[in-house]
Amino acid sequence: MEGKKNLLTYAGLKNLEEELHDLKVVKRKEVAQKIKEAREQGDLSENAEYDAAKDEQRDIEARIEEIEKILKNAEVVVEDEVDLDKISVGCKVKLYDYEYEEEIEFKIVGSTEANSLQGKISNESPVGKALIGAKVDDVVKVEMPAGMVEYKVLEIQRNV
Numbered sequence: 001m002e003g004k005k006n007l008l009t010y011a012g013l014k015n016l017e018e019e020l021h022d023l024k025v026v027k028r029k030e031v032a033q034k035i036k037e038a039r040e041q042g043d044l045s046e047n048a049e050y051d052a053a054k055d056e057q058r059d060i061e062a063r064i065e066e067i068e069k070i071l072k073n074a075e076v077v078v079e080d081e082v083d084l085d086k087i088s089v090g091c092k093v094k095l096y097d098y099e100y101e102e103e104i105e106f107k108i109v110g111s112t113e114a115n116s117l118q119g120k121i122s123n124e125s126p127v128g129k130a131l132i133g134a135k136v137d138d139v140v141k142v143e144m145p146a147g148m149v150e151y152k153v154l155e156i157q158r159n160v
Contacts, residue, residue, distance in 0.1 A: 005075040007089050007110030007123060009159065013076050016112075020067045023060055031057045070112050077110070084156050087131045089123045094155035095131075095140075104151075107159050108132070127151075 008016070031053055038050035077090035087093055092107045107120045108131065114122035121128045127149075130142040134153050142149045 012113035087134045092157045092159045095151040098150040
């Protein structure tokens, strides 16, 4: 993962920084207190609270390490400077889905921010890769596990 740039929007960067701060400042203290309380109960060999707190501590430390790696290699996309002539990371696109005969919207983001439930697709996903560089009125074909999908690019906007 070293050397690979993690593309992030400014909002994505802020979210990761806030999560990291919360984990380091709030969650670490909470789990340390849980471990302390569990230790005070005596025998640690059959102490479920102690085991659960240690597991939680391990998970928190792993997430902190993961976020720090992402941020170390972060490259922030300045959304105000996104070229709206073609699709790129940091823009919002309106597409026409020929199969379902409906309009859909996606925000193109880096892989660390992708969340299909929020309409954020990665520039590294099959659809994201196919859309990057497309212009308004282009028809984009995407090879998916279920077959070929076609989209017509209707609009490219700044993400607001």
